[in-house]
Amino acid sequence: MNKRPVVLVVMDGVGESDNLEGNAVKNAYTPNLDYLKANYPWTKIKAHGTAVGLPSDDDMGNSEVGHNAIGCGQVYSQGAKLVNESIADGSIYQSQTWRKLIENAKGHTLHFLGLLSDGNVHSNISHLKAMIAEAKAEGISRVRVHVLMDGRDVPETSGLKYIDELEELMASLNDESFDARIASGGGRMYITMDRYEADWEMVKRGWDCHVAGIGRQFESATEAIETYRKELGINDQNLPEFVIVRDGKPVGTIEDHDSVIYFNFRGDRALEISRAFDNNNYKFEKSKEVDVMYAGMLEYDGDLHIPNNYLVNPPAIKETMSEHFVKNNVNTYAISETQKFGHVTYFWNGNRSEKFDENLETWVEIKSDLCTFDLRPWMKSSDITDQLVEAIDSKKYMFLRTNFPNGDMVGHTGNYEATIIGVESVDLNLKRIMDACDRNDCILLITADHGNADEMYEKRKKETDPIKPKTSHTLNKVPFIIYNAGDVTIKEGEFGLSNIAATVFKLLGLEVPAAWDEAMI
Numbered sequence: 001m002n003k004r005p006v007v008l009v010v011m012d013g014v015g016e017s018d019n020l021e022g023n024a025v026k027n028a029y030t031p032n033l034d035y036l037k038a039n040y041p042w043t044k045i046k047a048h049g050t051a052v053g054l055p056s057d058d059d060m061g062n063s064e065v066g067h068n069a070i071g072c073g074q075v076y077s078q079g080a081k082l083v084n085e086s087i088a089d090g091s092i093y094q095s096q097t098w099r100k101l102i103e104n105a106k107g108h109t110l111h112f113l114g115l116l117s118d119g120n121v122h123s124n125i126s127h128l129k130a131m132i133a134e135a136k137a138e139g140i141s142r143v144r145v146h147v148l149m150d151g152r153d154v155p156e157t158s159g160l161k162y163i164d165e166l167e168e169l170m171a172s173l174n175d176e177s178f179d180a181r182i183a184s185g186g187g188r189m190y191i192t193m194d195r196y197e198a199d200w201e202m203v204k205r206g207w208d209c210h211v212a213g214i215g216r217q218f219e220s221a222t223e224a225i226e227t228y229r230k231e232l233g234i235n236d237q238n239l240p241e242f243v244i245v246r247d248g249k250p251v252g253t254i255e256d257h258d259s260v261i262y263f264n265f266r267g268d269r270a271l272e273i274s275r276a277f278d279n280n281n282y283k284f285e286k287s288k289e290v291d292v293m294y295a296g297m298l299e300y301d302g303d304l305h306i307p308n309n310y311l312v313n314p315p316a317i318k319e320t321m322s323e324h325f326v327k328n329n330v331n332t333y334a335i336s337e338t339q340k341f342g343h344v345t346y347f348w349n350g351n352r353s354e355k356f357d358e359n360l361e362t363w364v365e366i367k368s369d370l371c372t373f374d375l376r377p378w379m380k381s382s383d384i385t386d387q388l389v390e391a392i393d394s395k396k397y398m399f400l401r402t403n404f405p406n407g408d409m410v411g412h413t414g415n416y417e418a419t420i421i422g423v424e425s426v427d428l429n430l431k432r433i434m435d436a437c438d439r440n441d442c443i444l445l446i447t448a449d450h451g452n453a454d455e456m457y458e459k460r461k462k463e464t465d466p467i468k469p470k471t472s473h474t475l476n477k478v479p480f481i482i483y484n485a486g487d488v489t490i491k492e493g494e495f496g497l498s499n500i501a502a503t504v505f506k507l508l509g510l511e512v513p514a515a516w517d518e519a520m521i
Contacts, residue, residue, distance in 0.1 A: 001328070002509035005442045007392060008401040008500070009433060010070070011426050012063060012340055013408025015451020015476035016044050022457030022470065024411065024419035030427040032434065036446065036481050041490045043520070044477035047450045051496035053078035053315070054120070060153070060473040062121045063343050063408065064266055066449030066497055068317060071348035073501025073516030076315040079265035080120045083297060086312045087130050093138075097295050097309045102138050104293045105259035109252065110135050113146040113210060113273075114263035114297075115188055116162045119153025119472065122193075122266040125162055127297070129169050131263065136178045143170075143178075144252030146210040147185035147221060148192055151236025152412050155458060156471045157229070159236040163221050182221045183252025184209045187239035189372075193269035196338045197283065199370055203272045204284035209241035212288040213250030217243050235414065237471070238372075253288075260294045261311070267300030267351065268342055274300060274307040301346075304353055317350030319515045321501050325399060326357045328510055333391045333400040334361070337380040338368035340403040343449070348401070362397070373409045374418035378425040381406060385429040392436040398508065403449075404429070411452035414469030419453045434483060443485045443507050447500065448478035480520065488521050495520050 014025050036042065049057030052065040053076045065078045077085070086092040101110065112131065115123040132143055145166065149159040163182070170180040186192070192206025208214040218224040224242035228234065243250050254260060260277060264270045276282040277294035295309035325332050334344040345363050346353055355361040364387055366380045373379060381404050388402050406422030413419075430446070437444045451474030458468040480500070482488055485507060502512045502519035512519060 002507070005392070005398045005400065005440070006445065006504055006507050007433065007437055007442050008399070008445045008447070008504065009430070010344070010401070010403040011407055011446065011448045012403050012405045013411045013450065013452030013473070014423065014426070014448040015454035015474050015478050017451070017454040017474070017476045019455070022416060022455060022467070024416055024423055024453040024456050025407070026454070028420045028423040028427070030423065032427050032430040036483055037479070040481060040483050041488060042479055042481040043490050043495065045447070045480045045499065046494070046496040047448065047478045048475050051075065051498070053081060055081045055084055057475070059120050060475060061450035062266070062473060063340065063449050064268060064347050067343040067347035068350065069497040070449070070500050071322070072317050072320040072350050073498055073513070074319070075498050075517070076317055078315065079298060080124060082315065083124070083127055083265050083312050087127060092311050093134055095311055097311050100309070101259040101261060101293055101295055102135065102140060104257065105140050109142045109144055109255065109258045110140050111144050111146060111183070111252070111254055111258055111260045112263055113192070113260060114148060115150055115193070116147040116159070116166065117150035117154045118162070119150055121153040121473070122269060123264045125165060128263050129166070131261065132169065132180055133173065136173050141178055143180035144183040145180070146183055148188045149185060149225070149236040149239050150188060151471060152188060153472045156235035156237070156414055156469055159225055160222060163225065181251050182244055183250065184213070184215065184241070184243050185221055185224065186241035187237045188269070189237040190239060191241050192273050194272050195268040196342050197272065198338050198368055200272065200283045203276060203282070205241055206273060207276055207284070208287045209243060211254040211290055213243050213253040214287060215241040215243040217245045220244060235471070254290055254292060256291045258290070258292045260292050262294070262296045265297045265312070267298065270296055270300045271306055278306070278308050280306065301351070301353055314351060319513050320348070320350045321504065322349045322356050322361065324505070324510070324513055326360050329360065330399060331360050331397045332362070333364070333397040334402070335364040335366070335384055335388055335391070336403040337366040337384060337405060339409050340405040341365040344401050344403050372413055373422070374413040374415035377406060377410045377418040377422035379406050379409065379422065381425045381429050385432050389432055389436040392440050392442060395440060399504065407448070407453035411456065412471050414456070414471040416456040416469070419456055423453055437484050444483040445500070445504070446479065446481040446483065449497065450474070451476040451478060482521070490520050
């Protein structure tokens with residue numbers, strides 16, 4: 001093994017695009033990235049679509065599948081693809097969990113809760129529509145849908161399109177024997193979909209709304225969304241909770257003996273609401289207790305087995321970098337702030353919450369701010385850098401990794417000016433990491449898990465069209481830069497995030513596992 005440690009920096013949401021309009025990466029002041037690209041080996045690698053296990057190259061990458069691919073050096077079929085396959089071949093409806101949900105809901109209500117869009121990052125409306133139709137075919141008489149509005153993985157005010165699509169399907173199915181309606185909803189960044197226990201109040205607001213029918217009342221989801229947009233001037237992801245009523249009463253609270261399906265396939269923003277339904281160490285006071293059969297689309301945490309019931313088996317990710325580091329007795333260090341801490345730990349380790357070895361793996365979490373990140377676009381980049389540099393200087397670790405969330409989390413707000421500041425904050429801290437690598441003779445690798453900040457405006461057909469913020473990820477490639485590695489060159493070829501693991505091991509002089517994709521050097 002070489003004696004030179006390797007440091008990997010993931011600049012979350014920092015993609016590569018030559019288009020200048022709305023490009024908060026290209027238009028930011030980034031002297032350190034510019035210097036690295038001008039003087040050291042670098043290339044552009046794929047971080048979306050088939051390169052990260054998604055159905056097609058029209059599918060945006062995301063932080064979860066990106067860190068899976070980096071962390072295990074291989075490409076596995078991921079959430080959207082797994083669910084697509086399960087619905088297409090009907091195996092989801094043959095699962096023991098689906099059968100139990102259906103039988104339990106007969107004479108009661110089958111509820112669907114999840115993100116209503118076709119963003120294909122957390123969910124896909126096509127999965128919801130297929131399950132509603134199947135529920136009717138199997139004799140369910142009453143369905144209620146609790147919609148979480150997106151505006152993040154899809155255009156920021158596109159929600160009514162999905163409401164119309166869902167309402168149209170339900171209208172075509174409804175008859176004397178079947179009654180399907182939207183019952184409640186709200187924005188994904190305001191209710192229900194918290195992650196990493198950053199704000200349990202979000203989950204409480206969701207519980208109060210979906211389960212107890214507590215919230216502002218409207219006659220329809222369309223009325224709720226249009227009213228909130230007019231009154232508050234907000235986009236879909238930040239919509240307050242709403243409850244749909246008829247004759248002054250909620251149309252679909254969740255009651256004892258009902259069945260509930262959380263139809264998101266991605267795990268990070270599914271864990272807390274799942275814990276609440278499973279009565280598994282949730283952290284808020286429930287306004288209403290219910291005894292229901294609850295299931296997630298997938299098992300969101302394979303170590304902690306959350307939730308108790310799920311419809312589709314997640315990928316069984318094996319031979320991760322962490323596993324092989326432990327086999328080689330290598331000390332490693334992982335750090336990020338709350339918003340991306342799970343990505344350098346849980347997702348990195350193949351959707352595993354626990355360490356492979358307590359003594360060899362050090363994990364550090366910096367608590368994220370509780371605010372919309374355009375208000376503090378620098379986020380915790382300096383705090384992360386403080387501790388990362390200290391870890392490098394300690395000479396205790398042979399591999400260190402971090403994630404700077406700024407390009408992604410600020411990019412998702414749609415605030416172009418703030419996102420420029422976020423990108424510049426990361427670049428500013430890169431210099432401190434480069435200096436630490438210089439004085440400790442470390443190799444530094446810099447990449448991203450997907451694009452976001454590189455396209456902050458929706459594409460315009462004409463220059464005279466109004467500029468609309470874009471809050472979703474991009475299909476652009478991401479940089480991969482090698483600094484301070486001596487006489488190292490990057491091979492010609494089409495590479496993706498999964499090629500990083502073998503590259504790290506080769507730089508460290510470790511044997512590359514046969515299952516991994518090839519190194520880029």
